[in-house]
Amino acid sequence: MSSLKDRKRFEPSEVEPRIVQRWLDSGLFHPQPEGDASENFSIAIPPPNVTGALHMGHALNGSIQDTLIRYHRMLGRNVKWVLGTDHAGIATQTQVEKRLKEQGTSREAIGREAFIEKTWEWREEFGGTIVGQLKRLGASCDYDEERFTLDEGYARAVLKVFVALYEKGYIYRDNYMVNWDPGSGSAISDLEVEDREVTDTLFHIAYPLADGGGEVVVATVRPETMLADVAVAVHPEDDRYRHLVGRTVVLPLVGRELPIIADEYVKTDFGTGCLKITPGHDPNDFEIGRTHGLPELSAIGEDGRMTGLVPAYEGMTIAEAQRAIVAALDEQGLIRARDPYVHTVPFSHRSGERIEPLISLQWFMRMDELAAPAIAAVRDGRVKIHPESQSRRYIDWLENIRPWCISRQLWWGHQIPVWYRSHPTQETYVGMEPPEGEGWTRDPDVLDTWFSSALWPFATLGWPDGTPELEAFYPTDVLSTARDILFLWVARMVMMGLEFTGDIPFEHVYVHSVIQAPDGRRMSKSLGTGIDPLHLIEGGDRPPVFTGGGEFPAYGADGVRFGLLAMSSTQDVRFSEEKVAQGQALANKLFNATRFVLLNVAEDVELAPAVQTVEDRWILSRLEAAKADFAERVEAFDFSKAALGLYDFVYGELCDWYLELIKGRPFDAELSGHLLHVLRETLALAHPIIPFVTEELWSLLPASARTAELLAGARRTAADPSLRDAEAEAAIERVIATVQAVRSWRDAGGVKPGEFLEARIDGLDGLVPLVARLARLTPVEDDRAPVATIPVSGVQVDLLTGVDPEEAAAKVEAQRRHLESEIRRAEGKLANDGFVAKAPEAVVAAEREKLERLRAELEAL
RNA sequence: GGGCGCGUAGCUCAGUGGGAGAGCGCUCGCUUCACACGCGAGAGGUCGCUGGUUCGAAACCAGCCGCGCCCACCA
Numbered sequence: 029m030s031s032l033k034d035r036k037r038f039e040p041s042e043v044e045p046r047i048v049q050r051w052l053d054s055g056l057f058h059p060q061p062e063g064d065a066s067e068n069f070s071i072a073i074p075p076p077n078v079t080g081a082l083h084m085g086h087a088l089n090g091s092i093q094d095t096l097i098r099y100h101r102m103l104g105r106n107v108k109w110v111l112g113t114d115h116a117g118i119a120t121q122t123q124v125e126k127r128l129k130e131q132g133t134s135r136e137a138i139g140r141e142a143f144i145e146k147t148w149e150w151r152e153e154f155g156g157t158i159v160g161q162l163k164r165l166g167a168s169c170d171y172d173e174e175r176f177t178l179d180e181g182y183a184r185a186v187l188k189v190f191v192a193l194y195e196k197g198y199i200y201r202d203n204y205m206v207n208w209d210p211g212s213g214s215a216i217s218d219l220e221v222e223d224r225e226v227t228d229t230l231f232h233i234a235y236p237l238a239d240g241g242g243e244v245v246v247a248t249v250r251p252e253t254m255l256a257d258v259a260v261a262v263h264p265e266d267d268r269y270r271h272l273v274g275r276t277v278v279l280p281l282v283g284r285e286l287p288i289i290a291d292e293y294v295k296t297d298f299g300t301g302c303l304k305i306t307p308g309h310d311p312n313d314f315e316i317g318r319t320h321g322l323p324e325l326s327a328i329g330e331d332g333r334m335t336g337l338v339p340a341y342e343g344m345t346i347a348e349a350q351r352a353i354v355a356a357l358d359e360q361g362l363i364r365a366r367d368p369y370v371h372t373v374p375f376s377h378r379s380g381e382r383i384e385p386l387i388s389l390q391w392f393m394r395m396d397e398l399a400a401p402a403i404a405a406v407r408d409g410r411v412k413i414h415p416e417s418q419s420r421r422y423i424d425w426l427e428n429i430r431p432w433c434i435s436r437q438l439w440w441g442h443q444i445p446v447w448y449r450s451h452p453t454q455e456t457y458v459g460m461e462p463p464e465g466e467g468w469t470r471d472p473d474v475l476d477t478w479f480s481s482a483l484w485p486f487a488t489l490g491w492p493d494g495t496p497e498l499e500a501f502y503p504t505d506v507l508s509t510a511r512d513i514l515f516l517w518v519a520r521m522v523m524m525g526l527e528f529t530g531d532i533p534f535e536h537v538y539v540h541s542v543i544q545a546p547d548g549r550r551m552s553k554s555l556g557t558g559i560d561p562l563h564l565i566e567g568g569d570r571p572p573v574f575t576g577g578g579e580f581p582a583y584g585a586d587g588v589r590f591g592l593l594a595m596s597s598t599q600d601v602r603f604s605e606e607k608v609a610q611g612q613a614l615a616n617k618l619f620n621a622t623r624f625v626l627l628n629v630a631e632d633v634e635l636a637p638a639v640q641t642v643e644d645r646w647i648l649s650r651l652e653a654a655k656a657d658f659a660e661r662v663e664a665f666d667f668s669k670a671a672l673g674l675y676d677f678v679y680g681e682l683c684d685w686y687l688e689l690i691k692g693r694p695f696d697a698e699l700s701g702h703l704l705h706v707l708r709e710t711l712a713l714a715h716p717i718i719p720f721v722t723e724e725l726w727s728l729l730p731a732s733a734r735t736a737e738l739l740a741g742a743r744r745t746a747a748d749p750s751l752r753d754a755e756a757e758a759a760i761e762r763v764i765a766t767v768q769a770v771r772s773w774r775d776a777g778g779v780k781p782g783e784f785l786e787a788r789i790d791g792l793d794g795l796v797p798l799v800a801r802l803a804r805l806t807p808v809e810d811d812r813a814p815v816a817t818i819p820v821s822g823v824q825v826d827l828l829t830g831v832d833p834e835e836a837a838a839k840v841e842a843q844r845r846h847l848e849s850e851i852r853r854a855e856g857k858l859a860n861d862g863f864v865a866k867a868p869e870a871v872v873a874a875e876r877e878k879l880e881r882l883r884a885e886l887e888a889l
Numbered sequence: 890g891g892g893c894g895c896g897u898a899g900c901u902c903a904g905u906g907g908g909a910g911a912g913c914g915c916u917c918g919c920u921u922c923a924c925a926c927g928c929g930a931g932a933g934g935u936c937g938c939u940g941g942u943u944c945g946a947a948a949c950c951a952g953c954c955g956c957g958c959c960c961a962c963c964a
Binding site: 036037038223230246247248249250293294295297298299300302303304310311312313315369371417418420421424425428511512542544546548581594595597598599600601602603604605606607609610612613616617619620621622623624625626627628668669672675676683684687688691768771772774775776778780781782804850853854857860861862863864865866867868871874875878 | 892893894895900901902903907908911912913914917918919921922923924926927928929930931943944945956957958959960961962963964
């Protein structure tokens with residue numbers, strides 16, 4: 029490593045990996061299970077898919093959680109960030125199947141056991157990717173205890189929960205309408221379905237009355253399902269059809285007689301007012317069928333092909349069957365109309381294929397009993413959702429909750445702990461261990477991945493055993509997540525936590541932004557709108573969504589963390605590379621400020637806040653303000669303000685002013701000690717957001733300045749309002765305003781930056797030398813006529829030399845016009861009786877004061 | 890159909906009742922002994938539109954226009 033003097037820039041690519049290693053070696057991220065959860069601080073990471081790589085959402089959420097974790101760790105709490113990955117049934121199985129296909133085989137060919145073995149191998153190979161990426165981001169998770177939702181202990185917890193819920197009667201098996209995903213060959217839950225707009229043809233088909241007295245016409249976009257029709261429904265009040273109720277129609281092509289029934293579900297003003305009822309293939313028809321006790325027929329099978337219900341069509345694909353049926357109907361002249369029809373249709377979120385509603389024998393879980401306590405927990409504030417507005421979405425969803433289809437026709441997952449045998453009698457066995465005796469067959473299905481995820485906060489800590497970890501870290505403190513899994517995951521964790529641990533799983537739920545592509549579209553690989561956080565950290569190609577193209581510079585993990593936090597809010601935001609660059613600039617600024625201090629301070633100084641001068645008092649006061657603001661914002665989950673406030677302090681106060689103000693002073697022991705104190709406090713302040721640069725700089729501090737080996741393990745001192753110093757703040761504010769005013773005049777007057785101007789300075793007392801140095805003035809005490817007079821907040825600076833008189837005159841004129849317009853405004857306000865009478869006294873007084881000041885400044889001009 | 894949110898400088902966003910802000914971009918100046926990925930000084934905005942409440946509205950209320958998200962079973 030070159031000497032500090034030669035390191036003019038903070039080089040994240042060189043420094044950060046080295047820092048990660050120091051953290052990992054330190055053991056700081058792996059807490060002992062001591063103390064209890066009320067005093068400790070813990071977060072369970074939303075487990076990324078084991079197939080996954082770090083995307084923008086992970087990077088943002090990682091930055092958020094790590095900020096919280098590091099902040100609380102530095103407050104001295106025993107902190108644990110539970111790490112792990114999710115087995116992600118469908119996603120993982122799909123990946124492995126794809127690989128098998130490339131190898132010329134398939135899961136069916138190798139069999140269940142070998143397939144699962146292959147999947148574990150696959151996990152060994154790729155499962156570590158995202159964990160390594162989290163390390164690179166600086167996430168201070170407990171890497172020594174990584175969990176996986178299929179681990180042995182975790183699996184025991186899952187089975188125990190299944191058995192318990194079965195025994196309570198919440199879990200049951202039923203033939204029911206499910207969302208069949210032909211892509212994965214499995215049922216999926218309502219939450220895994222997304223609606224897309226599709227243009228279909230709406231066919232109007234005539235069904236003749238059985239007694240020959242005419243026909244009814246039904247409308248459908250899916251004529252192929254008519255094979256499974258069991259009735260035609262009309263509205264009971266519909267005068268057009270009332271007389272037909274109770275009669276029957278003949279189902280074309282099939283010949284089956286269907287009753288005409290009355291049901292209020294049917295809209296009289298939509299379509300023909302006659303609805304064909306197909307309980308086997310439409311969720312609404314299914315409900316109607318159940319209320320009317322109609323048969324449930326299946327024309328389409330789980331393989332996506334036509335069943336033998338009507339032999340002529342058996343084996344056809346859905347599209348083939350539709351063509352054949354439409355052709356046959358045409359031949360018989362039964363199609364009355366075809367209209368293009370735009371409507372929304374369910375698609376699988378996972379495979380992207382159109383959902384086929386089918387009746388299928390599946391395992392379900394009744395949710396209403398579990399929902400009630402979960403609603404109460406949020407209502408009474410035991411679980412707090414931020415922002416508050418998300419609570420209503422949560423409650424609304426739980427209040428209207430429906431049974432959850434929990435079985436999946438996959439191999440990768442927790443196999444359902446149910447065994448069947450038909451000899452000697454028809455039997456079902458449910459238990460954590462296989463049953464005794466011969467002839468048992470285990471249910472081949474696995475559980476929905478979200479079933480196991482729902483146990484995450486406690487199953488990762490060793491539940492159902494009463495482990496020390498559970499004692500120390502459950503309930504967790506914060507659960508941070510995006511909006512889209514509030515129902516899928518968060519609500520279910522609350523339900524399961526309350527049911528099985530008797531306690532909430534976390535106290536705060538923070539719902540963060542979704543970061544969109546710079547053009548406002550969703551970030552997605554296939555659209556080319558995805559941005560790889562690793563490319564931001566280490567440099568790499570800009571994706572096509574950046575029209576400029578080129579490469580990202582290596583912004584470093586600090587830059588990315590800062591940038592993502594600064595961008596984030598409670599609503600969706602567009603990705604802004606500028607914010608990441610701002611974070612990198614902050615890291616570099618801090619690096620150079622530290623360099624300046626360390627290259628100048630006296631050796632062997634005692635570290636202590638000193639209050640020799642007004643500016644020393646000022647920076648201590650501002651540092652205090654920055655600390656208080658930071659704490660308040662982090663604790664309120666307002667990460668963008670925490671990040672930007674940090675930036676403002678470091679740039680706008682520490683570097684732009686304090687370090688400039690002290691440059692005229694000798695670096696004696698006192699100033700050195702003071703500078704090191706301010707520096708140390710600033711590094712500690714900034715560490716949760718930009719941990720790398722601050723840790724690196726900490727290591728460069730003299731040993732006496734470090735209160736711990738690693739900054740990550742050091743304490744933050746709590747905010748102390750008594751350290752605020754209003755007097756010093758007011759004084760330095762005047763210095764700053766004066767310097768800025770003089771600089772502005774110099775610039776307008778064409779004065780060379782290096783040139784010193786003679787000036788008379790009134791109203792600053794002992795602070796004249798500060799202003800003189802920063803504004804490049806030579807204070808003089810004589811009564812020559814000024815070339816220009818600069819009035820600013822109680823201070824008056826008479827420039828005696830240097831400024832071009834014409835330029836000065838122009839500036840005076842501009843200033844005069846500005847002051848006059850301000851005065852008019854203030855006068856107008858004060859002349860308004862309503863204002864004087866009704867506005868708060870303080871506001872009126874402030875306005876009067878302002879007017880006086882403006883008048884004085886105008887006078888001075 | 891119901892619900893939630895957004896519209897402020899060229900771009901991305903702060904600002905919830907008393908003189909319009911930040912970062913980036915732009916203009917001008919500067920090798921000032923921490924940093925030229927720097928420093929200093931500037932230009933740039935009828936705060937979507939219309940009406941209302943108020944002494945006073947970017948902010949509060951109503952309507953309209955535009956955009957986004959969530960929920961919902963109209964064949």
